[in-house]
Amino acid sequence: MPDVDVLVVGAGPAGAVAAWCAKQAAPELDVVLLERDRAVGAPVRCAEGVGDAGLREFANPDGADWVSRRIRDVIFEAPDDTQVVLANSGLGWILDRTRFDAFLAAEAAREGAQVLVGAEATAMSRNGDARWHVRVKERGREDLYRARIVIGADGVETMVGRWAGLDTRVPARDMESCAQYVLQDIDINADAIYLQFSRAIAPGGYAWIFPKGVGVANVGLGIVALKSDGRNARQYLDDWVARRFPGGIRTGYTVGGVIVHTTIKQTYTDGVMVAGDAGHMINPLSGGGITNAMKAGRLAGHTAAAAIRARDTSARRLAAYHHAWMELLGEDHLKYYRIKHxxxxxxxxxxxxxxxxxxxxxxxxxxxxxxxxxxxxxxxxxxxxxxxxxx
Ligand SMILES: Cc1cc2nc3c(=O)[nH]c(=O)nc-3n(C[C@H](O)[C@H](O)[C@H](O)COP(=O)(O)OP(=O)(O)OC[C@H]3O[C@@H](n4cnc5c(N)ncnc54)[C@H](O)[C@@H]3O)c2cc1C
Structure with missing residues (x-):
């Protein structure tokens, strides 16, 4: 039975940064990062937009090969297509998440964490032991890992939170269903992101155009199913794209859920913390979760390292993670949530x-x-x- 100090489930931005920071803070710890997909960063379920300041806390985007496009302007669009251009409204980036997520996982590995791809956590229990026993399926084999701390960074469909007894349920009105195409040959300002707000186009959410290059963009929208007229997200998207970009060539398609809720009431318990989408740590107004996930991952990694060094992985000790998160961004998300409604x-x-x-x-x-x-x-x-x- 492999014995590890920190087992991180999920190698998205939250998990990779958690493993990276735990190892950096306490190099003597055994840190393992699990990713169930066969490649870190793929498939991409994201429009890939981030602000400059949040990103730079972790990595330098200038000239990086994990960046698709530098963004300068924001164009808001009303339902009737009236545009409000905010020129030079601050720097942003459209990432290449396939490369970016892999870059973050590689940073964790460089720091000494072990990264396992095609490795899925399938169950977790304690059986009276102080450590968690996590069942991991890899290459048709099943191993049982014993871990002092498990960090659940397993995204919107988190199971770690549920296995640990945390309440990760999402109210239906706070779950957006998203659909997105990569469109080529479209006429856009490639230095701007476009956001269109309209009940008719994207009820409960908004539609976006995030350029990945000249004439190429992630074009998508999110809707709240409870507010739809019976169409699903893809049907809304097809109607919007048919009007906006009738000649656009579809070279990619993705769907995914975005939790536009607030941080779950409790993000920790004995020997467990959840980070990123798994803890609903997304800006509920914008639906942006990449840098939020990285910041939560950093806090979780540091908290895990300090708790293990202090030989105290109890819920009481790990509560410091929740408090630090709420102070950093969680309280702001509560305000954004009220504004959204x-x-x-x-x-x-x-x-x-x-x-x-x-x-x-x-x-x-x-x-x-x-x-x-x-x-x-x-x-x-x-x-x-x-x-x-x-x-
Ligand atoms: C259509 C769409 C567009 C978006 N656009 C943006 C945007 O432009 N900007 C922005 O900031 N945010 C955006 N988001 C949100 C953003 O993608 C997420 O908030 C962000 O990826 C959260 O990171 P995470 O590490 O918490 O989770 P994820 O990135 O979802 O990573 C979780 C990882 O855990 C793995 N995993 C799950 N279960 C297990 C298991 N049992 N064992 C092992 N591994 C497991 C998954 O395979 C996955 O790799 C968008 C989301 C969607 C759906």
Whole structure:
């Protein structure tokens, strides 16, 4: 029975960074990172967009081969296609997640963690032992690992959380179903991301165009099934793409779920922490989870290393992870969640008039502060939405 200090389940951004940071903080520990798919980073279920600052906390994107595109502008689109361009609104990147996730796992390996691909955790129990026993299927064989700490970084469908008795259920209204094509030969500004908000186009979510190069982009949308008119995410996407890019060539397709909820009430128990999507650590307003997952992974890795050194892996000790996360981003996510629900009461007609108000501000004067002030002055129905940020 392999005996390890830290067993990380899932080699997405949360898991790879958790393994990397645990090993970096305590090089004497045995750290194993499991990935059930045959390759880290594939298949990609993501639009691959990240902000510059969050990314740079972990890696330098300048000239990196895991970057597809540098982004400068953001274009918001109203339901009637009125555009609000935020030029030079801050740097962002469209990653190549196949390469990026592999890069993060390689960093963990360089630090000394063992990375196993095609290795799936299938069950976990304690049987009165202080360590967790995790069943791992690899190459048709099944091994039982004994681990002092298990980090569940196994994404939206997390089983580690459930096996450990944590409540990871997602309310139906907080689960977005997404569909996305890679489209070629489309006419877009390749330095900008496009976000279109409309109940008719993407009820409960939004539609996006994230360029991977000139004329090539991840084009997708997310919907909340409870709000749909009976169509599924792919049918909504097909209708949108048929209108926007009738000549676009589809060279990729993916589906996936995004949890637009808030961090689960408890992300830890004796000898277990969950990180990233597994703990619902996604920005509920944007649906962005990559850098959130990395930040949670870093906290989980550091907490695991310190707990094992202190010979205390109890829930009481690991609670420090939850508190640190809530202080770092979890509390902000609660505010974003309230705003998201307040915004859902606004209909397409309102969004169209809001876009027209904002587009009257001269492009060079379009700062977020000015947009916000103008929007509140002209559309007082937004005041309760803004108030949600503070209560
Ligand atoms: C369509 C779509 C578009 C998105 N676009 C963006 C975007 O543009 N920007 C952004 O920031 N976020 C985006 N997200 C969200 C983002 O992809 C996730 O938040 C992010 O990947 C979370 O990282 P993670 O490490 O928690 O989980 P994941 O990246 O899902 O990684 C979990 C890993 O665990 C593995 N695993 C699962 N179970 C087991 C097991 N039992 N044993 C071993 N391995 C296991 C999985 O194979 C997977 O590799 C998008 C999501 C979707 C679905």
């Amino acid at each position: 307040a915004l859902e009461t606004m209909d397409d007609e309102f969004l169209n008039s809001l876009a027209r108000t904002v587009s009257k501000i001269a492009p060079e004067k379009r700062t977020l502060g000015r947009i916000f002030t103008q929007a509140l002055m002209r559309h007082p129905q937004l005041i309760p939405v803004a108030a949600r940020f503070f209560v």
